Amino acid sequence: MAADILNQKVKEAIFEAVRERDQPIEVAKRIEAWVTQIAKGNEGLEKPDDYQSHLEHALSVVQLGDIENNGDDDESDDDQ
Amino acid sequence: MTANIELLGWKVSGLRCPDHEVNLCKPNSSIPFAISLIQMPNGTGKTTTLNLLRATLSGAAENWVEKEILELRRGKDGNPKGLFIVDLKVDGDKLTFELTINFETPSVSYRTTFGSGVKTGYFPPRSISTFLTQQFVELFVFDGELAVNLTDSRKTRAREAIDALFQLSIFEGISKLLELNWQNHVSRAGHKGKKVLAHRKNRLTRLLGRLERLKQEKSLLKKKLARQESELQKRTDAYNNAIAKDKNIGTKLEGVKKRLEKAQDELEKHAGTMILDMRYPSRLSSDFGSELQQLKIKLDKLKLPSTTSREFFIELAEANECICGRPIDDIVKEAIIDRASKYLGSDEVGILNAIKKDIGDHCGKDPDQHYKHHQSEVAKLGALLKNRDGIATEERALIEQRLAQGDSELDKKKTEKDAAENELRKTSLRLDELERSADETDDDETDCIKSLTKIVEDAREQLAEATSTVQLKNQTEILVAILSDALAKSRKALRMQIKDETNDRIRELLSSDPVLLGDIGDSLNLSGQQGASVGQTLSVAYAFLATMFSRGNYSLPFVVDSPAGPLDLKVRPQVAKLIPRLTKQFVAFTISSERQKFVDPLADAAHGNVQYLTLFRETAATRGIIVPAGADRTGNGVLVDGRDFFDQFDLDEE
Numbered sequence: 001m002a003a004d005i006l007n008q009k010v011k012e013a014i015f016e017a018v019r020e021r022d023q024p025i026e027v028a029k030r031i032e033a034w035v036t037q038i039a040k041g042n043e044g045l046e047k048p049d050d051y052q053s054h055l056e057h058a059l060s061v062v063q064l065g066d067i068e069n070n071g072d073d074d075e076s077d078d079d080q
Numbered sequence: 081m082t083a084n085i086e087l088l089g090w091k092v093s094g095l096r097c098p099d100h101e102v103n104l105c106k107p108n109s110s111i112p113f114a115i116s117l118i119q120m121p122n123g124t125g126k127t128t129t130l131n132l133l134r135a136t137l138s139g140a141a142e143n144w145v146e147k148e149i150l151e152l153r154r155g156k157d158g159n160p161k162g163l164f165i166v167d168l169k170v171d172g173d174k175l176t177f178e179l180t181i182n183f184e185t186p187s188v189s190y191r192t193t194f195g196s197g198v199k200t201g202y203f204p205p206r207s208i209s210t211f212l213t214q215q216f217v218e219l220f221v222f223d224g225e226l227a228v229n230l231t232d233s234r235k236t237r238a239r240e241a242i243d244a245l246f247q248l249s250i251f252e253g254i255s256k257l258l259e260l261n262w263q264n265h266v267s268r269a270g271h272k273g274k275k276v277l278a279h280r281k282n283r284l285t286r287l288l289g290r291l292e293r294l295k296q297e298k299s300l301l302k303k304k305l306a307r308q309e310s311e312l313q314k315r316t317d318a319y320n321n322a323i324a325k326d327k328n329i330g331t332k333l334e335g336v337k338k339r340l341e342k343a344q345d346e347l348e349k350h351a352g353t354m355i356l357d358m359r360y361p362s363r364l365s366s367d368f369g370s371e372l373q374q375l376k377i378k379l380d381k382l383k384l385p386s387t388t389s390r391e392f393f394i395e396l397a398e399a400n401e402c403i404c405g406r407p408i409d410d411i412v413k414e415a416i417i418d419r420a421s422k423y424l425g426s427d428e429v430g431i432l433n434a435i436k437k438d439i440g441d442h443c444g445k446d447p448d449q450h451y452k453h454h455q456s457e458v459a460k461l462g463a464l465l466k467n468r469d470g471i472a473t474e475e476r477a478l479i480e481q482r483l484a485q486g487d488s489e490l491d492k493k494k495t496e497k498d499a500a501e502n503e504l505r506k507t508s509l510r511l512d513e514l515e516r517s518a519d520e521t522d523d524d525e526t527d528c529i530k531s532l533t534k535i536v537e538d539a540r541e542q543l544a545e546a547t548s549t550v551q552l553k554n555q556t557e558i559l560v561a562i563l564s565d566a567l568a569k570s571r572k573a574l575r576m577q578i579k580d581e582t583n584d585r586i587r588e589l590l591s592s593d594p595v596l597l598g599d600i601g602d603s604l605n606l607s608g609q610q611g612a613s614v615g616q617t618l619s620v621a622y623a624f625l626a627t628m629f630s631r632g633n634y635s636l637p638f639v640v641d642s643p644a645g646p647l648d649l650k651v652r653p654q655v656a657k658l659i660p661r662l663t664k665q666f667v668a669f670t671i672s673s674e675r676q677k678f679v680d681p682l683a684d685a686a687h688g689n690v691q692y693l694t695l696f697r698e699t700a701a702t703r704g705i706i707v708p709a710g711a712d713r714t715g716n717g718v719l720v721d722g723r724d725f726f727d728q729f730d731l732d733e734e
Contacts (some may be wrong), residue, residue: 009574012247012569012573013567015566040206
């Protein structure tokens, strides 16, 4: 990220990791934007206001399959 | 990102090392020497200078604790402050960081000068901030051991160098933020697992099914009710017709019904009027009237409400002159506003006046008057009720008289009418239950549609909450896994690229059978490492560092403490010859014993573009040294520029 050519390597790694997880390309774009902002020094990792919008954007595009319904009527949290 | 960073020099005063100013540039220019050798005997403060250089470049001193600050204080003179100034050139523009250390407070402060701007604080230009992190600065301002450590399989310096250069820690940082976000969500909303989610989903499905069934039932009952009302009307008409077959009774009954209807109307009308009347307390009891009158008398006695309201005084305070003609200054104004709060506001005055007027209107002079009138109306209502009931009794008597005649058809009609009435009642009762108001005690099994609708809304919210929690957990896990994969893939790709570039550099620089870099793991692994000499190994390590820090679009200086220290005499020339070709600027702190087999090959390789500085403290051990004219004496230190003195200086320890 310090050098443009290597940014490309990191970018490729992000896109490949996203593809392997069968996630939409938008996830890779959001991660790339987030990483780039931090790498440029425009945002810190330590300030919540800096990262909150990136975090929400990235989470919002992650695709989930059907959440299991095991039909159990016992409302307890022992599966965690 | 492009950046060409050059170190122009530094100045230090009031700290543990001798006061000195080092200018790394050629005479009368701002172009630094390719090689600058600064000879300092051990004990002169080499390590202190290196640490200050790193801290000033990286801003790390802001995190120093009191002990770290006080350790930099010079023992004898007790200076209240120390100063370390570093001058850089960034793509042609001068950049200066000043670190001031206050031993009294104890605290540190920075000042940054870039171009024409001066800022209090540590503010590196954005274009090079990546290179000036604490972790990164330690990679280009390092001691000679680093090169050795890079090839030590027990250490992780090579991996750390790549991670730092390409900021790969960002991936782990983002993963931590995602985990933190999840933890915060759980602490706010509670942890709702899959079982909870399944339970809530099932419950909502059940409730929605039940609500739908009840709504359908209601719709059917409404239609049924309309049919039953029509049926009852028919049965009632048939029954009335059957009764009327006895003309005598039928005529009488018709007259009774009309009277009953009229009596019922009068009764309802009068009852409606009385209900309105009962809203006035004085009509229900003479005591109410008396007490309200007493209230009005007391208000009058207290002159409430007064004719002057709070607003009057507030307006008065704004005037220049009082109504009495005296001027209103600030003190008077404040007093008026303060005391205005003791008066009622205009809205309160209005309410009190309305109360007094109503007491006058509705209680009159004689409080009993309205009560007595109401009592007579109650008596009238009783009479109307009695009249209605009397006529109803008369009607029932006539019907019974008719039924007693033994008319089977009439009996049948009556049975049919009663049955229709019964069916209608059942339908009405069920509809009433379905349509009644919601009750907080109703549960999931209620038949009340309004209650069940509310319960469904609550269940929907609970399901949404559990769904969102499970979704967030799954989304977070997926993102964290992607970031972990991306980090591993980035490392692998970047190591491969750095390895190839390092080997290209080695082939270019060391033409005769060079040892190449085989792999980069936690450390550098050489091809055929078993047979590689120390010199070959270090050459690879330096080539690796040069590849890292002097790439196509940026270059950084190497600042090294004791570059030849760890090398034996046979290896030194090999490394020395290599250095000028690895980096544009090489600044080395040395001791006199490092000169042997190192300085000459280095000077030859750099074609004489070498600066020789010697810095030592003025102590008993150095008092006999003959210092050439033009040396820079700072009170507690001497800085001598020139190769002759550099070569003759023979002191490793002060």
